[in-house]
Amino acid sequence: MPDAHRPATLIALDWGTSSLRAYLLDDAGGVRDHRESPHGIRALPEGGFPAAFAEAVHGWPEALPVLMSGMIGARSGWREAPYAEIGPQGVGPEELAADLTDIADLTGRPAWIVPGVAARGPSGPDVMRGEETQVVGAGLSGGTVALPGTHSKWVEIREGRIAGFRTSMTGELYAALSRHTILADTLSPPADAAEDAAGFAEGLAAARALEAPGDLLGAFFSIRARALFAELSPGSTGPFLSGLLIGAEIAANAGADSGPVRLIANAALAARYATALTAWGRESQTLPPDIAAAGLHALARAARLTGDAT
């Protein structure tokens, strides 16, 4: 619980594609007030960015610095923020804090956007916006942090720095396959938790049986064939597809170390990934919510936007 006697020192905005979360933080990072709206950068209200911003910070002290992370800094956001490139020594919070994009002229308040992070690996470039701040909020102890979702991120932390990461288009592919392909004719919601769990487990088993990368293209169609032959009930096809995709994602990304994977996700999705990680022999821990607020607080202090709570 925040201490009511501590002063508010920062407004932190976690501004993504489909939601905007705003936090009024005290000098120790305690949350004094918070708001959530659906006004992500793809779902802005009339009045656009300024209107969404004004609603998010309404009534909070105007003199406070505002720090934002997420897709708000994308090319299609309010102002494009650069990417911090992962070099041989990775990227740490100091580099992120040193490269904030000033957006005061657009907000009418002292305000900045955190840079995204770019990696250039052998399999092509990769980018994140917002996840770097969540990872900072999670604490940069070593190991793997997974941020499952529309575009799942697997982040490797070494020596207090982001050493590398990879993105999987898992959640978005699930949505596209289940709504816009022949599988849409097959899928129906699971009748109960048992059907859901059984379908998910079968999907994980199918993921383990994949050999060539292109086998995934066959596995998608096999869901249709399994349903035709009643090897899958209509209600278990969605969980099967979920298990197939999450299993393939984990097999491709969870091999780097053998410690527990720290998961940043809502409870339902984190539970799915924890189950899948167990099937691959990996432990996991699910991190508490409001992790972006903690990351923005840490970056604001590193950038000396706020005073130290000493």
Add this chain to the structure above:
Amino acid sequence: MPDAHRPATLIALDWGTSSLRAYLLDDAGGVRDHRESPHGIRALPEGGFPAAFAEAVHGWPEALPVLMSGMIGARSGWREAPYAEIGPQGVGPEELAADLTDIADLTGRPAWIVPGVAARGPSGPDVMRGEETQVVGAGLSGGTVALPGTHSKWVEIREGRIAGFRTSMTGELYAALSRHTILADTLSPPADAAEDAAGFAEGLAAARALEAPGDLLGAFFSIRARALFAELSPGSTGPFLSGLLIGAEIAANAGADSGPVRLIANAALAARYATALTAWGRESQTLPPDIAAAGLHALARAARLTGDAT
């Protein structure tokens, strides 16, 4: 060219999801007349199946037997036809001809539907409807026949029989990814043939670099990142995705033998697959159109629906 003196002996319908092709054939399989309509089973006119059928065969001799193949025999078709199961000895034209589904009561003419084919492999069941007839039309000499498309089929022929097959959801996945994911924001049509070819070649190279099955999920997102960093021009992202998917499909399916792959597809798609097969060191041959008509003619003779042209 058909011999005008030969009698018409068969009406052959290749009736799929999105099109209906009708052929009036003579006793040697020559095409005396043909029609094509968009009235696939998902795009029926007012009046449904009977209206589409009447339009397709209008004016052709009413006494002739009608043989149909394709999705018309699916559960969502006019009448469900069974699947011929691939056993240890495969499935040959005799079994297909022996298991026609009589549909005369619905058509008001002598009419049958060719069975589909089902396989039960280690990676789950698989099904085809219509491709078995095209493969018969192609001639059952040994080797691999590929039927690229929405649901690409790779069919192994041994000793004049269908020995096995696998389906890849390649074309449908391309459509879903390019229209219903973040990639839709990136893709634009290639400016010219050179941009198209270069993007496709880069996609093939990316497919060759895939290792784990789940790497495909990362490769999809990498297209977005490559475009952000101008490593791909907007017009080359579509061809890149096409190369990535087709390359992954070929790597997963073209390994079984080293002879030429016979391709059944329209010219543009066949050219893409021929290019990709070359990159994997495989030769290919593209088969002429109207291959379904030849298959229906052969199956009608095997079923003794028509007389022999002797």
